[in-house]
Each structure stands twice: as structure tokens, then as C-alpha cells.
Amino acid sequence: MADKEKRALSEEELQELVAASDSGARVVPGTLGMLIAGVALVWSIFQVLLASPVGLTLLPGDLINNARQIHLAFAIFLSAMAYPLWKSAPKNAVPWYDWILGVGGAALALYGYFFYEKIVGNGGLADDTDSYFALAGLIFLFIAAYRTLGPVMVVLAIVFLAYVFFGSSEVVPDQIRWAGASLRKAMSHMWITTEGVFGIALNVSTQFVFLFVLFGALLDKAGAGNYFIKMAFGALGHLRGGPAKAAVVGSAATGLISGSSIANVVTTGTFTIPLMKRVGFSSEKAGSVEVASSVNGQIMPPVMGAAAFLMVEYVGISYVEVITHAFLPAIISYIALVYIVHLEAVKNKMPTIGNKVVNLFNTILGMFGFFAGFALLCYATQYPVALITSMFPSGTSGWVLAALLGLVYIGLIYLAAQVPDLEADDPNAEVVELPEIPKIYKAGLYYLLPIIVLVYFLMIQRSSPGLSAFWATFLLFFILLTQRPLKALFRGESNLGPQFKAGVSDWTWGMIDGARNMIGIGLATATAGIIVGTVSLTGIGQVMADFVEFLSGGNLILMLIFVAILSLILGMGLPTTANYIVVSSLMVAVVVELGAQSGLVVPLIAVHLFVFYFGIMADVTPPVGLASFAAAAVSGGDAIKTGFTAFFYSLRTVALPFVFIFNTDLLLIDVTWVQGIIVFIVATIGILVFTAATMGFFLTKSRIYETVALLVVAFALFRPGFFMDYIQPPFEDIEPAAFEQAVGNATPGDTLRVVVSGPDFDTFEMKDVTLVVEVPEGEDAASRIEAMGFMVLPEEGRVYLDEPAFGAPIADDLSSFDFYGDDRVEITAVRAPVHGLPKELIFIPALLLLALVAFLQHRRKEPELEGAPA
Known part of the structure; x- marks a missing residue:
């Protein structure tokens, strides 16, 4: 790498980078551009109506029955409009061939809709005509997936499809040879029935994922992203390494509503990375912190990059159970990342920003109080709701609750109107003034209302994810349309008309952005359906199980490492959602079966989360890691070095899946509330100790034997049963x-x-x-x-x-x-x-060993680090 630092991309170039990855780099001006935007708007409206309680009444039955076909038709058409087919293709106009590919692909996706009666009459089987149209549909789908997702997804799908047709060839090894399938049989399975392209994955994208992606787009359009970042900086920016700590927390908050690690990097990184560099982080380390933070956003419930909804279908448990199991690993992973940043700052004696007096205890207590208070508020909403429901008839209680929610919203808007609207800060300004929470918190409290509504319907009402997202999104509609005019009204301004028009514009473009963000996910789930369909048609899953068992020699640890590497390799060319679908379809049953043969009963959800964790790590890992390239574009650093550093920072995310495979307490499986609290405390200590060991720094620079001792402590805290089994047989x-x-x-x-x-x-x-x-x-x-x-x-x-x-x-x-x-x-x-003896007794010698290491390091700790700001 040259000594001179690379040029950081401009804001316009960064937005183009995100668009090229997430929503398409082509922007068509004029009437044609408005027409394309109108199609995206119609797609969002259709999906909202589909999820709504009145969807069955407002939408014809044919549209509801063929929602998957309509979903894919929109995705294929918009991919042709938004994504250039190759680099030299125009970015401000739609070539004639893209019109053919877009309209033709949409029509072929709707083949099952147009000829529904005929297909039902044939018992769901394809005739010769159907099979030719289905084959053409697959070709158009491959082209759309290529332009949107890149070549890897398409090549992988073609390889599996070739196996369907030519698996009986003598060229194919005996171990994986099968009887083969005719064109009619294969096309029936892949395109006509719900076993292939239009299978579970595309159904989840249609029913659930779209609404959550739309929810995130609308919340960001309303201004919540900027509010979360400012609040994080107000709370943490004054600490040592504060910009990096704020980047972690801000990315975690953004990850709650975003399914894209790349968009997360650019959204928060344009502000956090320059500030991290100002306090002493190198370009690569600043980018790495942002990458690790943003990629971790995909493991943070409730969205989890769309994987949570797929796990509901694949594992066969409720959505609440999925996010309950995923919650603790995500939280402790973020805590560890904050600690990594802290150790980097202390090691390098980084300065603080601003002149605010640091009180670390109050900061930690305040953040814990906020999150605990917010969780308590979400939980407590059920009591006034139950009271009102009992006081009013079922037909009117909903209207009363809506009116009360409206009053709360108006009250919070009134508070927001008392302070100036939050503007994005310039991280390159000569003097950086950190936001003061007492002055800014009022500006965005009403952003929490849609999240509270979402959590209430998901966790307390136990409604379906689609319906829960609908009500939260519906509230966002109201917020986007009214927040500007209401603030103007409370401030005594007279420009209500223009403010209302601006709100309508926010709503419209939020809906369009949500649809464009869904193009890649829709095509990824459809194309991944070919791999899933191949597994169900050919039985290749059992062959894969035998092959993996052969490679691993029946050793579960080796087999898990093999699955992890496979996830990383596939993830280099696949979106996270598609990677999860492919690897889980091929390998989850293998892990469960081999675990059972080894005497270890591995819960299905643990294996699915294992696969998912390593799938998201591909966004970090060189040579492809897209999030690392995005961060390097912001920081001006080297992308490969950024990727390797980010992977090092993400070691705790790599270690956690292996831990919860062997200790399912981390997933809160079959634990009581008291046990859950103990597991949280111990796991947090364990991940911090593991982080200190991998960073080579605890209270001061660690010696080799201290690093080994810290690793032993971390292992004992995560897997106390391993040591207890030697003391007494389990x-x-x-x-x-x-x-x-x-x-x-x-x-x-x-x-x-x-x-x-x-x-x-x-x-x-x-x-x-x-x-x-x-x-x-x-x-x-x-x-x-x-x-x-x-x-x-x-x-x-x-x-x-x-x-x-x-x-x-x-x-x-x-x-x-x-x-x-x-x-x-x-x-x-x-x-x-x-x-016999509880395995938790192992915690005692582990903590004593930790205390010993702390004592040894404290004795030789550098005097200048004593009392240094946190």
C-alpha cells in the first residue's frame, strides 16, 4: 500500500456506493424516472395492504393467493430498471434490452397467476408448454439475480440445476449420482409448485421481510437514524475513544431497523470514522470498528437481516422464541465490541473530545437505565391496554387506544417543537461540539413510539410478524405526514401547507426507498429457492451429510469448522439472507445428525444461528467483504487491511457460535428468569475476558501466561460443564x-x-x-x-x-x-x-484466577494509566 492515504469518497460517491449494492445505482430523470418510482411505490402499497387486517377485504383473492408471484414480478422488473446489467450500461437511462428483461421477467413470474386455473386443473404439474415458460422464467430470474447480486449466486444455482438434469450421468461420481429428472418434472418442482423458486424463502420475503425493511426505511426517512447517532455521541462521545464507542452503540441502534450492513456502515460511518481518526485511530482501525459494529447489526433482533423470519419457518418455532434465543449473544457481542474500543483507546492513550467532566459510573448507569427503562416501558404497555380493553367493547377499544396513542404522540411532538430540529454535524469541523443529551433528547422521543408498538405486538400481543410490522409502519405513516406541520404549528409558524407537502414527500420517498431496498432480498430468496428445491427433489442433503461426515471423520468440532468455512466462502458472493438459506438447507441437518451420533443433542435453533453468524462474517472477511470496502471508501484506508482488522475485532462473534452449540444456556433454552440473569452476567464477564485475552491487554499489556490464563477463565465461564464433567460424571x-x-x-x-x-x-x-x-x-x-x-x-x-x-x-x-x-x-x-454438584461451582475458581491476573497486572500498571479517563 502506498504511504499516502487514499482519498476518502465524497458523500455523493458514498451514496452511489450504497445504492449500487442495496437499491440500484441507476437514477433515471424525468417522466420515465417518476414512472419507475411509481412502480416501486405501488409495490410498497401492495405489500402494506397484503399485511393489513383489511387485506382480505380490499385485495382480490387471486392477488392474495399469488402474492409470491407478484412479489417476484416487482423485484425482477425493478432490478432491470434500477441495476445496470454491466458497468458500461447507462446509469441515467433504461436501454431497450432492460425493458425486455424487466417486462418479460415480470410476465414470466406472473405465469402462475395468469394460468392458475390451468395449473390447478393439472394437479399442480407442468405440461410441455408450462415447462418451456418455466425454463424461460428461470433464465430471466438468473439475469436479474446476476445484475443485482453478482455472479456467485447465479453460478451456484446453475450448478445445482445442472445436477437436477444431469445427476444420472456416468460422469457424476457414484456417491452423488441420482436418477435425474425430466424437464417437466424439474420445472414443475422449481417454478410451478411451491417447492423451488416460490417456496418458503420467497414466501417469508413476501409476508414478513418487506414490511420490516419498509419500516426501517420509513423510520430513517423520519429522522430516527440521525437522532440515534446524536444520542449515542451525547452519551459516549466524551469518553476515551468516545467516537468509536458511540459508533458501536449508534450502529447497534441503526441495526435494530436496518437489514443492510453496508448501508449501516455509510449511514453512521460518514460521521463516526472522521472523528475516530481525530482521536488517534488509524484509517483502517476506524473503518474496522465501524464494520464490526455495522455487521453486528444483522445479528441484533428484531430484523436480523431477514433471517429471523426464515428461522420461524425452518425451525418451526414462534418468532418470539427466535428473537429470545438470538438476543443474549447479540447483546454481549456488542458489549465486547465497546470493550475492544476501550482497550484500544487506553493502550494508545487517546485523547478525549470536548471538555465535559467524565464520570464513567454515571455514564454506564445512565445507559443501563435508559435501556432498562425502555424495556420496562414496552413490557408495561400491556397493563393500560388490558384495562382499556376491559372497559370498552371490542369494537371501540381499538379506537380508544389509537386516540390515546395519538395524544401521546402529540405531546411528544410538542416537546420536540421546543428544541431545534437536529441537523447532521460536520465531523471535519475545526471544533467538534458534542451533543448535550438534556438539550436534544426531546427532539426525537416520538421515534420510540413505532418501536414500542412493534415490540408490543410482537412480544406481548404475540401477533404475526407481518401484522406487527404493519401497525408499526402504519403509525410511521402518520408520523411522517404530520411531524413537520405539527412542529410548525406548535412553534407558531404559518407555513403549514409547505410543511405538509414535505411530509407527503418524505412518506412517498420512504415507500420508494423501502421497495428499492427489497429488490435484492426478493431476488436472493427466489434464487436460493432453486438450491432448496434441488435438495428436496434429489435428496442431495443426505449425500452432503455423508460427505461432511467423511471429511470430518465423525468429529463434531471439525465438522462445525467445515460448516463455518463453507458459510464464509459462500458468503463472499452471496447476500447474508441467501447465504443463510443455502447453507442451512445443506448443512443444518448434517450438524444435528452428527451431533446426535456423537452423543451431543444440538437444538435446531442453535445450528441455524451458527450458520447465520458465519454468513454475516463474510461481509467482513477479505478478499470480498463488502462492508470493509464501504468503510475503506469512507476512511480512505486500505480495504484489505480494514477487512483483516475488522475480522480480528469480530473474533468474539466467531467464538460465540461454537460456545452456544455446546452451552445452549446462552440461547436461553430451558432456563428460568433467575438462571437467565445469571447467564447474562457470567456470559458478559466471559466475553469481556475473552476480548481482553485476544487484545493482549487487560489492565495493562498482558504477558503470554496471563493471556493463556484469561482464555482459560473465559472458557470456564462459557462452558463450566466441561470441567465439572471431570469432577463428576454428568x-x-x-x-x-x-x-x-x-x-x-x-x-x-x-x-x-x-x-x-x-x-x-x-x-x-x-x-x-x-x-x-x-x-x-x-x-x-x-x-x-x-x-x-x-x-x-x-x-x-x-x-x-x-x-x-x-x-x-x-x-x-x-x-x-x-x-x-x-x-x-x-x-x-x-x-x-x-x-450432583451444580456446574456453576466452576465459576468460583475461574473468577479467583481472573482476580489473580488482575492483581498481577495492577502491580505493574503504568502510572500514567492510573485514573485515566474511561
């Missing part, structure tokens, strides 16, 4: 012949681990699977065993199994066994948990 082995007696003696609700051995249905090789079964209520052991689903056949001291009945609790777990071969399926081991 399970008591019971002879298989005593299985019935063990079930009879157990208390209902206890769990038993039952190892089942037998021949694999596909390979006929012997394998083991570990089942965790809960002992149900029952009069005797036989009735309990029957309720579990076991069909036991005791013979000569051995317990053989017959195939469980269809729908039995363990039927799916044992479906891969061959119950009709020469080798019989049998129970080979039974283990009951030992109720």
Missing part, C-alpha cells in the same frame, strides 16, 4: 435391559438419553443416534414407553426396536434407520442425568 449409565425399569422409576418430567444403534436406511452401515426423551405421565413403565413412541422388543437381555408408529414423538428421529434389514435396530445405552 450421567449414570443404565443397562439397556433395565430400560423399562428406569422409565418406571423416573419422575415424570425427567429426561433420559437413549442411544439407538442400527443400520442406516441409505448406506446400510451401522450408526448410533442419541435421543433425549422426556419421561411422560403414565400408570406404569409400559404405558410411559408407549407414550414416548418406542416399540420395544426385549430378547435375551437386549432391547430391540420396531419401527415407531407414524406421528410418534420419536418417529422423525429414527426415520433414517432400516428396521427391516438383517441387522436389527436396538437400544445400546441408556443414560440418566446425575443430580
Whole structure:
């Protein structure tokens, strides 16, 4: 890299960079541009109506039944309008071929809508005509995906599609060869039915994701992004390394409403990166902090880059459960990132900004109080709502609640009108004045109302994600249209008409921006459906399982590393959502099955989050990491060096998935409230200790043995059971012949681990699977065993199994066994948990070791660091 620092891009160039990635770099002026914008506006209106409670009344049934086709048609058409097909294509006009590709692709996406009756009449199968149109549709989809997502997604889909057609060829190795499919069969599966392109992923994009992306676009258009950043700087900017700490918190707040790490980098980075450089961060380190912060925004509920909604469908649990499991790792990851920034600032003795007196305790207490108060407010809303609902008939209570919400909004707008509107600050100004929270907090309190509404409907009302996002978005409509004229009214200004027109313009362009931001997600989920469809059509998933098991030698850790590397490689060319769909379709079942064979029962949600975490890391990792390139464009630093530094800062995000695979307490699975609080405290200490170890700095620069000790402490805090298992066995082995007696003696609700051995249905090789079964209520052991689903056949001291009945609790777990071969399926081991010493006792020696390291470092800590500002 040259000694001279690269030129940072201008604001206009940065916005073009974001547009090229997220919403399309082409901007067409004049009437044609307004027509294209009108199509985007219509798409948003359609999606809002689809999610609304009156959607079934206002929209014809044909439109609702074919919503996926309409969703994809809009995405293909707008991709042709917004994304140039190649670099030399015009960016201010639409060439004739793009009109053909846009209109033709939209028409082919709507083929199922136009010929719905015919397809239903054929039993959902394609005839020759259908198959040719479907093949053309795939070609148009590939072109749209190429221009929007790049070549990797298209090449991957074509490879899988080629396997569908030519998987029976002698060129294909025997291990993965299959019978092959005709054009009619393949096209029926991929385009006509809901198994391929129009499958679960595109349905999630249609039903849920669009509304959340639109919600984020409207909230940002209303001014919430600037408000969050200013509040973060007001709270943290005066601390040592304050701009970087504010960047972390600001990006976390932006990540709540944004599904794009690149947009997050540019939105917050244009202000935070120059300030970080002013206090001593290099261009690469400043960009890396912003990258790590922004990419982490995708693991932050409730949006999670659209993955949360896909997990609902794939895992089969509620949305509330998904974000509950994802919450703790995301929070402690951000806490660790703030600590990384703090250590960098202390190590390098960075100056503070401004002359504000620092009181670290008050700062931490104030931030904790704000977040705790906001969470309490969200939770407490259910009580006045329940009171009003009980006081008024069901038909009128909704109107009363809406009126009260309106009054609260007007009151908060009145407060906002008492202070000047927040303007974006210039980070390059000669004197940087940090925002003062007591003076600015009133300016945007009403931005919290849509978030409170969203959280209320999601977490308390337990409404569907789509309906929850609709009500929050509907409130944003009202805010965008009225905030300007109401502020003018309260300030005694007379320009209400122009202010209302400006509000209408904000609403319109927010709707257009939301639609343009959805183009890539819509096409990614549709194209990824081809890979999902190939897995379901060909059974390649089982082949992948055998292949991965062969590569890993049956070792679960090696297999997890293999899956992580696969996610990183695929993520270099795929959007996060598409990467998650592809890798989860191929590898999740493999991890669960191999874990069961290794005696480790891995919850499905843990594996899905594992895949997702490594998928987002691809936005950081060189040589492709798009977020790193965006940050380097802002900072003027080297993109590759920025990427490597950001990956180093993100090591805690790399470590966490491995931790929660083996310690599901981190995902708050089967823990009480008290246990959850303890897990949060211990996990936070653990991640901070791990961060200090990887940074080589705790109270002062660490020596090698201190770094090793810190890593041991972190491991003990995250996995106390690993050490406790050496002190006492976690399970008591019971002879298989005593299985019935063990079930009879157990208390209902206890769990038993039952190892089942037998021949694999596909390979006929012997394998083991570990089942965790809960002992149900029952009069005797036989009735309990029957309720579990076991069909036991005791013979000569051995317990053989017959195939469980269809729908039995363990039927799916044992479906891969061959119950009709020469080798019989049998129970080979039974283990009951030992109720001995709690594993949490390991925390005591771990914390004592931490105290020892702190004592040793404190003795040699540099005097100038004593009492330094935080």
C-alpha cells in the first residue's frame, strides 16, 4: 500500500456506493424516472395492504393467493430498471434490452397467476408448454439475480440445476449420482409448485421481510437514524475513544431497523470514522470498528437481516422464541465490541473530545437505565391496554387506544417543537461540539413510539410478524405526514401547507426507498429457492451429510469448522439472507445428525444461528467483504487491511457460535428468569475476558501466561460443564435391559438419553443416534414407553426396536434407520442425568484466577494509566 492515504469518497460517491449494492445505482430523470418510482411505490402499497387486517377485504383473492408471484414480478422488473446489467450500461437511462428483461421477467413470474386455473386443473404439474415458460422464467430470474447480486449466486444455482438434469450421468461420481429428472418434472418442482423458486424463502420475503425493511426505511426517512447517532455521541462521545464507542452503540441502534450492513456502515460511518481518526485511530482501525459494529447489526433482533423470519419457518418455532434465543449473544457481542474500543483507546492513550467532566459510573448507569427503562416501558404497555380493553367493547377499544396513542404522540411532538430540529454535524469541523443529551433528547422521543408498538405486538400481543410490522409502519405513516406541520404549528409558524407537502414527500420517498431496498432480498430468496428445491427433489442433503461426515471423520468440532468455512466462502458472493438459506438447507441437518451420533443433542435453533453468524462474517472477511470496502471508501484506508482488522475485532462473534452449540444456556433454552440473569452476567464477564485475552491487554499489556490464563477463565465461564464433567460424571449409565425399569422409576418430567444403534436406511452401515426423551405421565413403565413412541422388543437381555408408529414423538428421529434389514435396530445405552454438584461451582475458581491476573497486572500498571479517563 502506498504511504499516502487514499482519498476518502465524497458523500455523493458514498451514496452511489450504497445504492449500487442495496437499491440500484441507476437514477433515471424525468417522466420515465417518476414512472419507475411509481412502480416501486405501488409495490410498497401492495405489500402494506397484503399485511393489513383489511387485506382480505380490499385485495382480490387471486392477488392474495399469488402474492409470491407478484412479489417476484416487482423485484425482477425493478432490478432491470434500477441495476445496470454491466458497468458500461447507462446509469441515467433504461436501454431497450432492460425493458425486455424487466417486462418479460415480470410476465414470466406472473405465469402462475395468469394460468392458475390451468395449473390447478393439472394437479399442480407442468405440461410441455408450462415447462418451456418455466425454463424461460428461470433464465430471466438468473439475469436479474446476476445484475443485482453478482455472479456467485447465479453460478451456484446453475450448478445445482445442472445436477437436477444431469445427476444420472456416468460422469457424476457414484456417491452423488441420482436418477435425474425430466424437464417437466424439474420445472414443475422449481417454478410451478411451491417447492423451488416460490417456496418458503420467497414466501417469508413476501409476508414478513418487506414490511420490516419498509419500516426501517420509513423510520430513517423520519429522522430516527440521525437522532440515534446524536444520542449515542451525547452519551459516549466524551469518553476515551468516545467516537468509536458511540459508533458501536449508534450502529447497534441503526441495526435494530436496518437489514443492510453496508448501508449501516455509510449511514453512521460518514460521521463516526472522521472523528475516530481525530482521536488517534488509524484509517483502517476506524473503518474496522465501524464494520464490526455495522455487521453486528444483522445479528441484533428484531430484523436480523431477514433471517429471523426464515428461522420461524425452518425451525418451526414462534418468532418470539427466535428473537429470545438470538438476543443474549447479540447483546454481549456488542458489549465486547465497546470493550475492544476501550482497550484500544487506553493502550494508545487517546485523547478525549470536548471538555465535559467524565464520570464513567454515571455514564454506564445512565445507559443501563435508559435501556432498562425502555424495556420496562414496552413490557408495561400491556397493563393500560388490558384495562382499556376491559372497559370498552371490542369494537371501540381499538379506537380508544389509537386516540390515546395519538395524544401521546402529540405531546411528544410538542416537546420536540421546543428544541431545534437536529441537523447532521460536520465531523471535519475545526471544533467538534458534542451533543448535550438534556438539550436534544426531546427532539426525537416520538421515534420510540413505532418501536414500542412493534415490540408490543410482537412480544406481548404475540401477533404475526407481518401484522406487527404493519401497525408499526402504519403509525410511521402518520408520523411522517404530520411531524413537520405539527412542529410548525406548535412553534407558531404559518407555513403549514409547505410543511405538509414535505411530509407527503418524505412518506412517498420512504415507500420508494423501502421497495428499492427489497429488490435484492426478493431476488436472493427466489434464487436460493432453486438450491432448496434441488435438495428436496434429489435428496442431495443426505449425500452432503455423508460427505461432511467423511471429511470430518465423525468429529463434531471439525465438522462445525467445515460448516463455518463453507458459510464464509459462500458468503463472499452471496447476500447474508441467501447465504443463510443455502447453507442451512445443506448443512443444518448434517450438524444435528452428527451431533446426535456423537452423543451431543444440538437444538435446531442453535445450528441455524451458527450458520447465520458465519454468513454475516463474510461481509467482513477479505478478499470480498463488502462492508470493509464501504468503510475503506469512507476512511480512505486500505480495504484489505480494514477487512483483516475488522475480522480480528469480530473474533468474539466467531467464538460465540461454537460456545452456544455446546452451552445452549446462552440461547436461553430451558432456563428460568433467575438462571437467565445469571447467564447474562457470567456470559458478559466471559466475553469481556475473552476480548481482553485476544487484545493482549487487560489492565495493562498482558504477558503470554496471563493471556493463556484469561482464555482459560473465559472458557470456564462459557462452558463450566466441561470441567465439572471431570469432577463428576454428568450421567449414570443404565443397562439397556433395565430400560423399562428406569422409565418406571423416573419422575415424570425427567429426561433420559437413549442411544439407538442400527443400520442406516441409505448406506446400510451401522450408526448410533442419541435421543433425549422426556419421561411422560403414565400408570406404569409400559404405558410411559408407549407414550414416548418406542416399540420395544426385549430378547435375551437386549432391547430391540420396531419401527415407531407414524406421528410418534420419536418417529422423525429414527426415520433414517432400516428396521427391516438383517441387522436389527436396538437400544445400546441408556443414560440418566446425575443430580450432583451444580456446574456453576466452576465459576468460583475461574473468577479467583481472573482476580489473580488482575492483581498481577495492577502491580505493574503504568502510572500514567492510573485514573485515566474511561
